[in-house]
């Protein structure tokens with residue numbers, strides 16, 4: 001079938017099952033936009049800044065377990081996506097970003113709004129393409145989606161010159177993607193599974209260390225099955241939250257820099273660490289030689305380069321988490337030496353020890369009368385949403401309080417910029433999440449600094465009737481940086497005070513959203529309740545105790561046992 | 567330790583910068599690099615010489631593998647192989663030294679590929695140490711310019 005490149009583009013999106021895309025037009029992509037008008041089945045969300053389109057696509061994909069899609073114009077449109085792409089890359093999020101490009105004959109001529117976006121994004125994409133020939137358009141888009149969603153997922157960028165989308169092409173029939181150079185390993189090696197299981201059978205002090213790979217692989221169920229079968233305590237990374245129910249007695253919460261005392265103690269003292277879809281990030285390990293020093297380490301990861309990158313691993317298993325966990329579960333179910341009862345007995349002393357750590361230093365905060373504590377706000381949000389909301393966060397203290405105190409029970413309910421830590425992620429992400437799950441409650445737990453980095457998206461939220469709730473934990477500081485200055489720079493608060501701040505209530509109202517404020521603890525619950533009732537976008541301004549810190553905290557470069565506590 | 571790594575690549579635009587970008591971005595070393603096509607016209611072979619401890623070399627091979635356009639990565643240290651490098655050397659060769667230069671070239675099985683009244687251009691191939699040796703010997707005579715290819719390597723055929 002002959003058609004224009006632009007039409008083929010849209011047809012490809014439909015073929016991939018895309019329902020919503022996030023974007024912002026410009027000269028180079030005007031043909032694509034014209035075509036979108038004729039495609040009512042495809043919803044285009046017009047953001048107010050291209051960075052927001054990418055964050056929204058990121059969260060949309062995460063909630064749905066699909067590939068998020070963003071579309072922008074050449075030059076500044078393309079460069080504005082870089083932060084969003086880099087964030088998705090660091091967090092292994094499946095996404096395809098389409099950028100417009102000047103016509104092929106002008107490429108390299110410093111043409112108007114020309115940038116080498118393929119060159120710029122090479123280190124922050126899983127792969128990227130410049131489509132030079134019209135006949136390559138469709139196969140390239142198909143390959144891009146395949147790469148984005150398979151193996152270790154990641155963002156893929158496709159640069160589309162204006163003449164390529166304007167050309168007439170033959171729309172080729174879909175065919176299975178065959179790539180000579182790209183074959184991710186999904187199935188675990190049976191010998192490694194056997195080795196891992198035998199080691200687990202013997203362990204007296206095992207810990208499951210669960211990361212974002214479990215969410216990517218939709219492996220939360222198999223993981224939960226394994227933890228319960230073997231009675232193993234579970235700790236999660238920031239990206240792994242929701243991979244195991246946070247309120248389950250086996251959960252010991254997040255580990256790492258702002259992890260719980262007992263999770264870090266458990267890892268430091270375990271004899272077996274079972275890492276599942278986690279990448280031993282420095283926020284997690286602290287000083288490397290003091291990380292799990294007594295443990296044998298099993299590491300399940302689909303990306304061989306994640307294994308033994310930072311920490312030596314004893315039993316590597318290159319595989320998809322779900323496939324590996326299923327194989328492990330089957331092994332135990334079929335093994336006569338294994339009994340649930342014996343496992344429970346074998347780990348009894350270990351659980352007792354963890355319980356002691358937990359009662360010695362539980363996750364908590366000091367209440368003060370008359371001032372709102374941020375942790376209290378997060379706890380209230382949990383309580384009033386039954387723990388079922390989709391939570392996005394900005395970056396900083398707000399992010400850590402959200403991670404610590406909103407106990408996530410389900411996967412794909414927590415979206416945060418973990419690896420890159422992008423201030424300004426949370427609000428556009430909340431819009432993306434709401435587009436993916438129109439009937440769910442979506443809350444952006446925000447800081448007063450970060451929210452201003454993509455505040456313009458209030459217009460987007462209103463335009464697409466996204467009843468997103470923003471909960472600003474307003475300390476009138478770049479709080480996380482201020483905390484470091486308090487602890488390590490003699491309380492010299494260099495440029496972390498936000499001396500001029502908007503009135504967030506009026507600001508919300510200026511966009512036609514609802515603005516609410518709480519300045520006393522007693523106002524917190526009524527404000528949240530009112531926000532949850534509203535059908536509109538709501539911005540809640542919680543004026544919190546200004547110099548509240550996030551604890552526990554492992555100072556950078558220290559061992560995870562050297563925690564500063566509340 | 568020095569490692570020679572052979573990388574088969576899909577011959578696509580930008581593929582070389584994906585490899586070099588990987589090395590610069592991750593702080594890996596490249597001592598030398600040589601690229602050219604193979605028997606298959608869509609496939610290039612890139613030979614790079616690098617150094618680092620075992621963990622670094624492991625990451626280098628894994629990260630190379632991860633590049634979508636990379637077909638195969640071979641660390642030559644794991645195979646019986648032949649390794650060569652070529653140098654073109656323009657060396658001073660005036661009345662008094664011409665004969666001596668020729669003798670050195672002969673000893674190293676080099677070839678004179680260009681002759682001018684005051685210099686020769688010499689082509690030598692061999693291992694890195696051999697090239698270094700001839701360079702060291704010629705230096706006092708007067709080397710005007712050197713161009714080297716960087717190492718290339720191939721695995722030896724099966725013995726039985």
Ligand SMILES: Cc1cc2nc3c(=O)[nH]c(=O)nc-3n(C[C@H](O)[C@H](O)[C@H](O)COP(=O)(O)OP(=O)(O)OC[C@H]3O[C@@H](n4cnc5c(N)ncnc54)[C@H](O)[C@@H]3O)c2cc1C
Pocket residue numbers: 090091092151152153210211212213214216217236237238239240254255256257258259276277278279280281283284300301302303306319320321322395396399400417418419420421422480
């Ligand atoms: C201010 C701030 C503070 C932070 N503090 C902490 C902290 O205290 N604790 C903490 O944990 N993090 C913290 N982080 C986040 C941290 O920077 C990392 O983003 C996070 O630890 C990485 O999580 P992860 O190991 O689960 O890896 P991810 O980035 O989620 O990577 C997933 C891993 O799983 C693999 N994988 C993907 N898909 C599959 C699959 N299908 N099958 C198998 N494997 C798969 C990937 O190859 C990768 O190795 C903080 C971030 C910020 C911004």
Ligand SMILES: Cc1ncc(C[n+]2csc(CCOP(=O)(O)OP(=O)(O)O)c2C)c(N)n1
Pocket residue numbers: 394395396397398399421422423446447448449450451473475477478479480481
């Ligand atoms: C784009 C960007 N710039 C700078 C930083 C560094 N940074 C990390 S946390 C933080 C403070 C964030 O302030 P706020 O949003 O008010 O959150 P709080 O820590 O006060 O909760 C800063 C500046 C960052 N992560 N992202």
Ligand SMILES: [Mg+2]
Pocket residue numbers: 447448449473474475476477478479
């Ligand atoms: Mg703040």
